[in-house]
Amino acid sequence: MITWIGLCAGEIWRYLDKHEGRALLKALLSGIDAPKETILMALGWLGREGYVLIEGNLPDFEIKLNPNPPKKEA
Secondary structure (H helix, E strand, O other): OHHHHHHHHHHHHHHHHHOOOEEEHHHHHHHOOOOHHHHHHHHHHHHHHOOEEEEOOOOOOEEEEOOOOOOOOO
């Protein structure tokens, strides 16, 4: 399951990158071929790691790529 969540996180990243770095949750759910639950788990992971910002209120959360993502340690 962890692998699938990671792959979905990559899909979310690519989707946002193709859409000016932002999208509404509704657009992500319809634009990514994965179960809603998996998309939500991947978004939570990306948000917790600081790679995306999640703003707004239900049902119209806006997801944005973080312009200052955390740096990976070598």
